[in-house]
Amino acid sequence: MPRRTSMSENLRVITTMLQMAWRADRTAAVLAFALAALQAVTQSAYGLWLKFIVDGPLAIGAVGGVISIAATVAIAYGGQRAQSRLRDHTRYLMNGQILNLVSAAPTLELHENPEHLNELYAFQREGYQLSQVLPRMIELCAVTVQIITTAVLMVLVDPLLLALPLFAVPSLLITFKTSRIFRESGERAAEPGRLAEHLVELTATPGGAKEVRLFRLQAEMLRRFQRAHQQIRRFHGQAQLQAAGWSLAGRLVFIAGYAASIALVVRRVAVGEATIGEAALIAVLAGQVLGLVSGSGEVLQLTIRGLVAANRFVRLQDLFGHATHSGDRPVPQRLEHGISLRDVSYQYDGAAQPSLRNIDLDLPAGSTVAIVGENGAGKSTLVKLLAGLYNPTTGTITIDAENLASIDRTHWQDRISAAFQDHARFELLVREAVALGDLENADNDPKVLDALERAAATDVLTALPRGLDTQLGSGWPAGVDLSGGQWQKLAIARAMMRPAPALLLLDEPSAALDPETEHQLFEAWTNAAHALRERAGTITVLVSHRFSTVRMADTIVVLHHGKIAEHGSHKDLLQSNGLYAELFNLQAAAYR
Numbered sequence: 249m250p251r252r253t254s255m256s257e258n259l260r261v262i263t264t265m266l267q268m269a270w271r272a273d274r275t276a277a278v279l280a281f282a283l284a285a286l287q288a289v290t291q292s293a294y295g296l297w298l299k300f301i302v303d304g305p306l307a308i309g310a311v312g313g314v315i316s317i318a319a320t321v322a323i324a325y326g327g328q329r330a331q332s333r334l335r336d337h338t339r340y341l342m343n344g345q346i347l348n349l350v351s352a353a354p355t356l357e358l359h360e361n362p363e364h365l366n367e368l369y370a371f372q373r374e375g376y377q378l379s380q381v382l383p384r385m386i387e388l389c390a391v392t393v394q395i396i397t398t399a400v401l402m403v404l405v406d407p408l409l410l411a412l413p414l415f416a417v418p419s420l421l422i423t424f425k426t427s428r429i430f431r432e433s434g435e436r437a438a439e440p441g442r443l444a445e446h447l448v449e450l451t452a453t454p455g456g457a458k459e460v461r462l463f464r465l466q467a468e469m470l471r472r473f474q475r476a477h478q479q480i481r482r483f484h485g486q487a488q489l490q491a492a493g494w495s496l497a498g499r500l501v502f503i504a505g506y507a508a509s510i511a512l513v514v515r516r517v518a519v520g521e522a523t524i525g526e527a528a529l530i531a532v533l534a535g536q537v538l539g540l541v542s543g544s545g546e547v548l549q550l551t552i553r554g555l556v557a558a559n560r561f562v563r564l565q566d567l568f569g570h571a572t573h574s575g576d577r578p579v580p581q582r583l584e585h586g587i588s589l590r591d592v593s594y595q596y597d598g599a600a601q602p603s604l605r606n607i608d609l610d611l612p613a614g615s616t617v618a619i620v621g622e623n624g625a626g627k628s629t630l631v632k633l634l635a636g637l638y639n640p641t642t643g644t645i646t647i648d649a650e651n652l653a654s655i656d657r658t659h660w661q662d663r664i665s666a667a668f669q670d671h672a673r674f675e676l677l678v679r680e681a682v683a684l685g686d687l688e689n690a691d692n693d694p695k696v697l698d699a700l701e702r703a704a705a706t707d708v709l710t711a712l713p714r715g716l717d718t719q720l721g722s723g724w725p726a727g728v729d730l731s732g733g734q735w736q737k738l739a740i741a742r743a744m745m746r747p748a749p750a751l752l753l754l755d756e757p758s759a760a761l762d763p764e765t766e767h768q769l770f771e772a773w774t775n776a777a778h779a780l781r782e783r784a785g786t787i788t789v790l791v792s793h794r795f796s797t798v799r800m801a802d803t804i805v806v807l808h809h810g811k812i813a814e815h816g817s818h819k820d821l822l823q824s825n826g827l828y829a830e831l832f833n834l835q836a837a838a839y840r
């Protein structure tokens with residue numbers, strides 16, 4: 249449900265936007281506000297200028313006329329340029345801030361909370377309105393300046409003329425009415441609009457395009473697209489007709505007031521109480537009043553819409569800003585003892601029951617640990633807890649006796665390397681996609697090649713047209729797409745970039761590879777981990793469903809419904825003849 253914002257929240261939003269403008273481009277911000285105010289004054293002064301020319305005291309001549317017009321045009325043009333520069337710079341600054349905030353949060357909880365996701369989604373859709381807030385606020389200031397100067401000039405001629413704006417009030421109210429008509433028609437057109445967008449996307453993306461061709465769906469897609477568009481046009485057409493009727497009625501009321509004002513001034517000129525110049529002044533001002541009153545309504549509405557988006561931005565800032573706080577204790581350079589979990593449970597936000605319960609586990613420094621268990625047993629959740637991507641709901645995780653909750657989370661994550669089954673596909677150059685695993689070595693080709701080798705991914709490289717310089721992703725010029733397994737090998741290579749992490753997490757990173765390759769990879773990693781035992785005390789954690797690989801680990805942890813069913817070496821677990829022995833024998837029998 250949309251929540252109401254308080255006055256102090258609105259004030260904070262406005263201050264944030266003004267600070268943002270100042271930081272984005274202070275010259276453009278000052279110019280935009282100053283020139284808008286100047287433009288408002290010159291517009292009102294135009295009538296005054298006309299009066300003095302008609303009544304004679306002002307003789308500016310042709311040169312003076314040209315200079316005044318040129319100055320007016322320069323002010324208007326300069327103001328527009330400053331506003332659009334300010335809008336662009338603020339938008340970049342804000343998008344950068346959102347990206348920074350969202351990715352700076354060390355845990356994933358906010359990314360999985362539906363309420364926060366809706367907030368983020370709505371912001372992404374409305375974000376463009378944010379760039380309208382400042383220009384609208386500037387316009388609002390300008391309109392206010394113009395209303396005041398216009399009112400002062402009118403009072404000077406005849407205080408009765410102040411009644412004219414009252415005739416413009418129906419037009420102002422009608423602006424609110426018509427914008428409601430358009431908003432409602434927009435809401436009704438949203439569903440066919442989304443459908444039309446979805447149909448275009450389906451035919452344009454490789455996955456959809458394949459099926460559209462094979463099932464010969466082109467004509468059907470076009471028919472559905474046209475039907476959706478007819479609906480959209482009908483909604484918009486009805487709204488436009490209704491709005492036009494209302495606007496006409498409002499204008500007729502104003503025209504009656506306008507005619508009465510002119511008649512009033514003409515009568516005063518006839519009886520010698522006013523000059524012809526004053527009549528010209530009122531004709532100009534009265535014409536501007538309608539534009540001012542109905543225009544300020546429109547600007548006000550756009551400002552409100554922009555402020556709603558700005559409010560969301562401030563809330564996201566609070567939400568993600570708050571989530572970035574973590575402890576400040578350092579991570580030991582070398583793991584001496586290892587990682588311990590004591591009575592750790594984890595329940596996802598909104599989940600009916602915990603995904604992990606009362607986990608007690610020691611991962612000694614320098615060891616290799618395999619985690620096995622059926623789908624949904626809690627393996628990935630355990631991996632993410634170790635990575636500090638979630639905080640345990642209860643219980644503690646300690647790193648060499650230091651509680652993970654008091655360790656600086658970003659430093660801990662700097663000391664981890666990881667590869668996941670649902671890895672990211674970075675559509676960059678191959679070199680960059682791998683080197684992201686250790687930005688300090690982004691330009692170090694020998695390190696990138698070494699990481700590719702340790703990921704058994706050199707075959708991916710040799711098949712690519714430009715080696716490390718190949719652009720990934722077929723949607724980019726000269727870009728190439730890779731198979732699922734090849735993408736996975738690059739993700740593993742990324743994890744291999746950090747030479748001596750404290751923790752190497754491998755969550756089914758080789759599920760798309762054949763069992764033989766996975767076996768060889770884990771064998772190499774186990775040897776490397778043992779070699780690193782003295783230097784870094786690296787703990788290697790592997791999640792896999794393949795028992796031929798898992799058996800190599802020093803410790804195997806068997807998870808069952810979120811609990812540790814048993815743990816120990818392959819030999820010990822086979823001897824104890826529990827769940828592990830049962831699963832191992834089942835898989836071995838299937839391979840025989």
Ligand SMILES: Nc1ncnc2c1ncn2[C@@H]1O[C@H](COP(=O)(O)OP(=O)(O)OP(=O)(O)O)[C@@H](O)[C@H]1O
Nearest residue numbers: 360596599603621622623624625626627628629630
């Ligand atoms: N983001 C989430 N929100 C809510 N529940 C989740 C979330 N992620 C996982 N779960 C639930 O937590 C439980 C453990 O999931 P987890 O991904 O850790 O299992 P897993 O052992 O890695 O499974 P798999 O072998 O299928 O990858 C499951 O019941 C799952 O439905």
